Amino acid sequence: xxxxxxxxxxxxxxxxxxxxxxxxxxxxxxxxxxxxxxxxxxxxxxxxxxxxxxxxxxxxxxxxxxxxxxxxxxxxxxxxxxxxxxxxxxxxxxxxxxxxxxxxxxxxxxxxx
Amino acid sequence: xxxxxxxxxxxxxxxxxxxxxxxxxxxxxxxxxxxxxxxxxxxxxxxxxxxxxxxxxxxxxxxxxxxxxxxxxxxxxxxxxxxxxxxxxxxxxxxxxxxxxxxxxxxxxxxxxxxx
Numbered sequence: 001x002x003x004x005x006x007x008x009x010x011x012x013x014x015x016x017x018x019x020x021x022x023x024x025x026x027x028x029x030x031x032x033x034x035x036x037x038x039x040x041x042x043x044x045x046x047x048x049x050x051x052x053x054x055x056x057x058x059x060x061x062x063x064x065x066x067x068x069x070x071x072x073x074x075x076x077x078x079x080x081x082x083x084x085x086x087x088x089x090x091x092x093x094x095x096x097x098x099x100x101x102x103x104x105x106x107x108x109x110x111x112x113x
Numbered sequence: 114x115x116x117x118x119x120x121x122x123x124x125x126x127x128x129x130x131x132x133x134x135x136x137x138x139x140x141x142x143x144x145x146x147x148x149x150x151x152x153x154x155x156x157x158x159x160x161x162x163x164x165x166x167x168x169x170x171x172x173x174x175x176x177x178x179x180x181x182x183x184x185x186x187x188x189x190x191x192x193x194x195x196x197x198x199x200x201x202x203x204x205x206x207x208x209x210x211x212x213x214x215x216x217x218x219x220x221x222x223x224x225x226x227x228x229x
Contacts, residue, residue, distance in 0.1 A: 090158060
């Protein structure tokens with residue numbers, strides 16, 4: 001158990017809908033990262049938050065947004081969903097903003113039908 | 114931009130034997146970390162081993178060791194005494210230490226099958 005908790009584990013939704021994925025980092029970790037894993041794109045970095053502030057952006061679509069709350073949990077919001085958004089979404093956390101290893105949650109499997 | 118390449122999409126090994134997974138990377142940075150992550154069928158991403166670029170000594174964790182060749186930008190993973198539980202996808206990953214963001218850049222992965 002990595003200590004990073006993601007909910008829900010599975011999500012099935014229709015095209016055009018909006019969903020929210022939730023992540024609770026390891027106790028004491030200030031950084032949260034979101035990654036998308038798909039068959040064609042592999043594991044891609046979406047966005048990083050550090051202590052409530054956006055720290056870095058990767059290949060995140062404008063239809064996607066995230067935030068980190070004062071209790072350090074994070075949410076990833078995916079809207080106007082398309083079939084191609086079906087993927088495994090991972091949250092990871094680390095102690096600092098840079099230079100420390102990340103620990104991953106078990107992921108949320110999103111299926112858009 | 115940094116890139117990570119894993120040239121072996123799939124590999125197999127007999128139980129108790131040794132296998133080496135290859136990884137190369139491209140960067141102009143001098144301070145960075147390299148990692149191997151394991152993703153078993155349960156899909157959990159598990160950290161196997163890490164290597165700091167400034168360290169010349171290769172990292173070792175029990176049956177897992179790396180061969181880090183900084184000049185060649187090569188970072189291979191050796192698994193000794195392979196066990197059935199080692200069956201998984203293995204991802205090589207790069208993290209720039211000196212930048213402003215701490216995210217990982219992953220290779221495409223190598224699917225390892227350990228056969229009894």
